[in-house]
Amino acid sequence: MRKFLLFMAGACSATVMAKAPTQIELDTLAQQLSVSYELLSAKPDVCPAPHQAQCYLSRLTLSAPYDVKSNSWSVYFSQLMPIYSTDSAQFSITHINGDLHQIKPTAAFTGFKANTPISIEFYTQESQITRSEFMPNYMLASSGLKSRVIDSTKTTLDPNTKLELQPYLAPFLTLEQLQTSKDDATVWMGAEYLYQNETKPTLSKAPLSVIPKPADLTVLTGDVVDLSQGLNLQLDDTNQAQLSAAITRLTSFGIKQHSQGIATTINFDLPGNVPEAYTLSMQHDQIAISASSLSGVFYALQSIAGLVSLENLTIPALKITDAPRYPFRGMHIDVARNFRSKAFILNTIEQMAAYKLNKLHLHLADDEGWRLAIKDLPELTEVGATRCLDLTEQACLLPQLGAGLNKGAAVNGYYNQADYIEILKYAQAHFIEVIPSLDMPGHSRAAIIAMEARFNSLTAQGKSAQALKYRLVEPADKTNYNSIQHYNDNTLNVCLDSTYQFIDKVLDEVNALHVQAGVPFKTYHIGADETAGAWVDSPSCKALKQQQPELHSFNGYFIEKVSSLVAGKGLKVAGWSDGMSDVALKNMPKTVQSNAWATLSEEGHQVAHRHANQGWDVVLSSPDVTYFDFPYQSHPQEPGNHWASRAIDSKKVFGFMPDNLPAHAEIWQSVKSQNYSADDRQSIRTKEFHGLQGHLWSELLRSDRQAEYMLYPRLLALAERAWHKAPWELEYKTQGVKYDQNTGHFKTALKQQKEADWQRFAALVGFKELAKLEQAGRFYRIPSVAARAIDNNVDAFIPYPGLTIEYQNSDGQWLKYKADSKPVSAQQVRAISVNGLREGRALEL
Incomplete structure (x- = not known):
């Protein structure tokens, strides 16, 4: 680790200390240093080179309540999109790897004067727009001392909603902080917007029906x-x-x-x-x-x-x-980026089974964590399952995604062998197949770092041959690349024999756990997505290319080779559609699952159709509607990612027509709220899809509670569409059709059928299912209230009938809203949970 010295004044004195700080002095500064982050504009007039087309302008402000005079301290923090230009003479900001950055005072830094803020303005590349994308837990470092998380950058919980608060992040108040670019038409979904665009419940009691709807x-x-x-x-x-x-x-x-x-x-x-x-x-x-x-x-x-x-x-x-619509009705849970407890997985299995979902795609390894204990390879979990501030990464991974310093934090951890066996048995008891995934060859940084720690340890013991057996990188490979998450070292080398020895070992050990559990290992998801431009300067890959001049793609070579290995063990091969598109079909096993995840607004139907027509089992994973790590609504207080959709509420999931992907161009818009077209005339689907899967990625979810908020009640709408094909869904036309906002295939009669079906579903959720989720202890999202002042009173409703609405009067009191005696005015509106113990997010009028 680089060495940093911190010299600071005592809390009660402005006298500069001449000696190195004590641990107490470092702790005091971490407790009292104020850090404030402000997103100034997502579309500034000018962007510095080399990202002139798109950048974000932000400001960090630091202050201390007493004098601090030194240029020998350092702060580490997570920033999803790399900072590439800093407008500050007193500070430099360096991108280290992934999202980890370092703030360091320059020689021009004259120190903190008591209660006198110093600001750093900077530009970041690409887009970072939702509040939950601005990570907590900034870390103060000093040589020879224990690093500390700066208190002002920790999150807190709202006592009423139990939702996460970010005191370090300034409020988002304008569209400049909600729209990603000048052509972004994303709307602010406040109470009046919801009133104009949502429909009131029409049923006063639960209808005689079930979720998912029976045939x-x-x-x-x-x-x-x-x-x-x-x-x-x-x-x-x-x-x-x-x-x-x-x-x-x-x-x-x-x-x-x-x-x-x-x-x-x-x-x-x-x-x-x-x-x-x-x-x-x-x-x-x-x-x-x-x-x-x-x-x-x-x-x-x-x-x-x-x-x-x-x-x-x-x-x-x-x-x-x-009978079910699809044989595959799945939920993907990412436990790699931020860990999910075993209890969360077991609870999720219960709710999946309650609504007739039958596949749990368990994402167990990625760049930020390896979450399954593997026999004989303890480094995978000893190093790869925790994050801390060790820049050598011999004891843990870098603290990405705001992980902080505590190895015992909930974002860290893994399933030991007994845990995994318990999960398998519990899933089997609920008629759910567990599909493990240990993402490779990209998204493999946790495995790479862990195996490098193993290599270093065994080499130091003089066990060179053993050290090389499972090494995943080639030191002579000098390829420079940058992954989608801004890593320069997250892709294992696909041209090394040791890579495949590692994969073979891991698969055998996973299979052994299934055997011990008495639960068949049927399907393995190899990942194979988002592989950066690696291997260009790898000597091994250059040699392989000479041996096999017909080799069309190193990534395709890897997928074909691993698929053969997987199929040879009697397992079904699965992977993400972008990587699976790199293969030569003749080199693949007969049975293949492809998760089609291209966005629909960018001709995403084409890859899904192509893979289905190849005879593969296509599982629809369209991020526009199945990625539950995106916000329910486009509002600054709604957590979630943003790159594929700004709003995925349960009604959107309910309205998905999975058999006719291009038809959504008539009824949906792009991520920037622009109309789009989808032309299916050159990509006609001739074979049926295999299934539908929801996805809960975890980059922004640091607790099980946050994860449940994103999962429920959208999981119920997913189950509805995976099990039941509604009569209002547009039938797929095998002659090929071009769809857009003006083609008019989704006629009034179908819209009316869909609305009536939604009212049935919404009433079941509001009158019955939320109470069941609550009884099971699940932290479901309480819906936002649609409200508007009309004719000297406030009209308000929520999509799910049966919940209580409250309004805040001019005195700040919260009162029960009654439709038959509406208030004249209201400051804010909110809904209350079924048991009355939790409030939903309040919206201003």
Whole structure:
């Protein structure tokens, strides 16, 4: 680590100290130094070279309550988009790697005078626009002392909403801080905007339905079914044990399994071509379930749980006939960038199963973390699962993404072997397949750094051959590259034999965990996305190219080779569509899954169609609608990323038409709120898609609570579209069509059907499902209130009926909003959680 000395005055004296600081003095400055970050403009009039086309202008302001005179201290901080120009004589800012930057006083720095701020203006490349993209936990460093996080850069929790606050970040007040560029038409989704653009709930109670909607639900004659009597499931012990997760959920709602309950018969007499299909007939004295497998029975029991509310366990006699739209209905959880606890994963599995999702794509390794213990390779988790301020990275990774200094923080960690086995068994009990992913060859920095630590340790012990066995980089490779996340060292070398020895070892150890759990290892997701321009000056790659002059792409070579390795172990190969597009089809296994993630507003349908037509199993992963790390609404206080969409609320997810990707050009806009067109005439799809997957990337999510906020209730809308094809969805036209805002295929009748279907869904969420999420302890997002002053009173509503709305009067008091006695005026409006213990985000009028 570079050496820095800090000399500062005592808290009560302006006298400059002549000696090096003590730990107490460093701690005091970390506690009292004020750091304030202000985004001045996302579209300044002039951008310095070499990024004249796009830049951001920001300001950091530092101040201390007492004199500090030294130019020998340093601050490290995370800044997602690299700072490339600094307008300050007193400070320099250096981009180190990834998002890590260093502030260092120059020789012109004359010191801090008590309570006298010093500002640093700077320009960053590309775009960084949402508040949650401005990272916390700036670190103060000094040679020979323990570094400390600067207190003023720590986050806090709002006591009412329980949402994260960023005291170090100045308020966002203008469109200059919301729009990414001069052609960005993103709107500020305040209360009046929501009032003009959202629709009021029309239902005053929950309809007789289920999320996800069944293929058919018919009301039968006869007495109502009182489920408070419980169920008498007529199953043998083995089948009952395998259905225990659904039985446990029913019990939590007050529907117990006992011998005096309603006789519930189960028959495995449906055709086996759709194993998850079921029929459910419910009479007051008998319930009958028919299926072809236990998974069908499991989903029938989940439908019973979906029919009731927590307040009312009585339903009419009815019959449901149901089957899923897609065999693959997934949720991708990134635990690599910021770690998610085992409890979070188990809780998520419960909710996925409740709404009939069946694939958990577990993203276990990336640049910022390796999260699974691998036998014989302890460095992967000892080094690769933690972040701290060690620039040599022999003890941990660099503290990217505002990770701070604490190795024990929630953003760090990993699953030991027992944890992973428990996750596998829990998922199996909920009829969910776990698909592990350890992203390679890009996004592999955690593995690379960990294996370099292993190499250094074994080399020091004189074990050279052992040290080289799993090394992932070539020292003689002098290629300069920059990844999408601004790393210059995150891509493993695809031309080394040791790379494939490492992958083979890891796969064998993951498989051993599945064997130990008694859960088949079926699919492995190799990643293969966003590989930077690596290997250009690699001697090994130059030699490989000479040996194989027909080699078309080093990334394609890697994917083909690893795919062969994976398939040779009896596993299905999966990968992200951009990397999978680099391969020669003849060199790939017969069965391949491609996650199509190109944005729809940029002809994203084309790669999805092409891969489906190749005979691959295409899982739709369109970031415009399935990336749940993006904000629900374009408002400064809504957390989330921004590059593919500025607003993905549950209604947008609900309105997705996955079988007809280009048709969204009629009803959606681009990330900059511009109309776009999608021409399908040269990319006609001839084969069906395999499934749909939601995604929860974790760069900006530093806690399980934040992750749940982003996940719920959007997960319910995802499940709706993955299981049920709505009649209002535009059918795909096999002759090829060009769509835009004026083509008019989505006619008024379809719009009306869609709105009526949304009202059904919204009422189910508001009157039933949010309470169930709350009972399970899930931190769902409370909806924002749409409101407007009309005719001397305030009209207000929220998309989900059943929740309480409050308004703030001119005295600052919060009062219950009543539609039949509307207030004359209001300062702010907000909604309240089902149990009344938590407030939603307040909007000003």
